[in-house]
Amino acid sequence: MMTSGYIKTMAWTSVIAMVVFTGCFGASPKVEFYKLDEGLQGLEDEQIEVMDQTIAIGVGPMEFPKTIDRPQIVTRITPHRLEVDEFHRWAGSLREDFLEVLTVNLSILLKSNHVAAYPWEEFFNPDYRIFMDVHEIVGDLGGTVVLAVTWTITDAEGRKALLARKSIIREPVLGTDFEAYVSAINRTLSTFSQEIAREINKLGS
Numbered sequence: 001m002m003t004s005g006y007i008k009t010m011a012w013t014s015v016i017a018m019v020v021f022t023g024c025f026g027a028s029p030k031v032e033f034y035k036l037d038e039g040l041q042g043l044e045d046e047q048i049e050v051m052d053q054t055i056a057i058g059v060g061p062m063e064f065p066k067t068i069d070r071p072q073i074v075t076r077i078t079p080h081r082l083e084v085d086e087f088h089r090w091a092g093s094l095r096e097d098f099l100e101v102l103t104v105n106l107s108i109l110l111k112s113n114h115v116a117a118y119p120w121e122e123f124f125n126p127d128y129r130i131f132m133d134v135h136e137i138v139g140d141l142g143g144t145v146v147l148a149v150t151w152t153i154t155d156a157e158g159r160k161a162l163l164a165r166k167s168i169i170r171e172p173v174l175g176t177d178f179e180a181y182v183s184a185i186n187r188t189l190s191t192f193s194q195e196i197a198r199e200i201n202k203l204g205s
Helices: 004-024 094-109 177-203
Strands: 033-034 057-063 070-079 081-090 116-117 128-139 146-154 161-172
Touching: 057 081, 057 094, 070 116, 070 128, 070 177, 094 116, 094 128, 128 177, 146 177, 161 177
Parallel strands: 033 081, 057 116, 057 128
Antiparallel strands: 070 081, 128 146, 146 161
């Protein structure tokens, strides 16, 4: 027969166990979501005029590294080690954001409404196409973000290369949080946009 003392002891043991269990498996940290900004960031609003503002630009197709093409934001810990953060994520897709922001930036810089991201509609016929192979767009919190991309401007059919470049752009992360990190990514994209716009301006002159 169990005594009243034994029953009380077991009851208190159960309460303590529940408290410990709740503490160990409490609410997870809140997930934060981020998105690249459309439009130029961190640079003067430089306008680069082309000879003919009716020139149509097709942005893409684009190759994108699988290591960072994921919902979680990826940062670099060491030259050979990346960290995937489960609680800081892209609101959509980094790859899609990259292409969308680049397209908007070029439209602003070239003062043109004839800039479209791949895949574009059948009725859109670009005069120039921009093919891109993004090798890297990653950095460390409080450190530096690096954008490395090989890109080619071709003719309308995408068969003749008119220009080929490799851009390596570095931007300091002005803080140790993810907000500053995403902002630095945005600035690398602004710089890259200007590089492309200048070359298109030369081709259209």
